[in-house]
Amino acid sequence: MSLPHPTADQISLPIVLAVLGDPTRLSIVRYLARKEGVPMNCSKFLDLASKTNLSYHLAKLREAGVTRSEAVGTSRLITLRRADLDKRFPGLLDSVIAAADGDKDLPAVGTADIELSA
Amino acid sequence: MSLPHPTADQISLPIVLAVLGDPTRLSIVRYLARKEGVPMNCSKFLDLASKTNLSYHLAKLREAGVTRSEAVGTSRLITLRRADLDKRFPGLLDSVIAAADGDKDLPAVGTADIELSA
DNA sequence: TCCTTAGTTCAAAAGTTATTGAACAATTGG
């Protein structure tokens, strides 16, 4: 860890909801949930927004306590803070992600390179 | 019904989350959930904001599909659209309300007149 | 009819969030 993160009990419900109420960030969270356990770097989300703008949105997610960003070399490994969110707001993340999965209007991550992890 | 409401399938997840991501509106929703079945009029929420500002926030909730406002005489009866929200985003409203109930920082409704329904 | 009550609308001001590009830092591979 390197960048400032709130502790679990500092996570605020209205802030989390407001942060998730943005299609770009909701798409990021949905993607992180789908690939849970696999830490992502920012470049994974470059088809959602520009590099600068991503930095902004990822900072919002981190500051709200939704994600954790670890500096590893020149990359950031981004993970969902699922345990902390589940503890703080039981059921919330699951229902948001389930709803987001059914949302055809949300921008998709990785529609260009569909798993070329060969 | 009199004012424009979205149909159930027009309710959008990011819009609902953004609308709930405001402490005033979240307090309104929490109160409506607690008093479910009892339709409220706007004046119930006057300790959260001014009359004009309440009109704005209640319109946001209605336009997002979170509440229904019916004109009855000179009043508006405001109800939670629980069935529509549960159908569209299962579990979401329950987890938001449960989390909001545990949030000490949210402004409270009716702290001045605690049930003077005599 | 007149007054009150309940709430809306409008336009302005204030505040906040999102987006951009250019410049910067830090790490890593050659």
Place this chain on the structure above:
DNA sequence: CCAATTGTTCAATAACTTTTGAACTAAGGA
């Protein structure tokens, strides 16, 4: 060391959201 890769920061701007007060409408009661 040099260059490329990854991502951040900064300042400016654009775009929204919230808040306000004054003016308004519509219904209901005296």
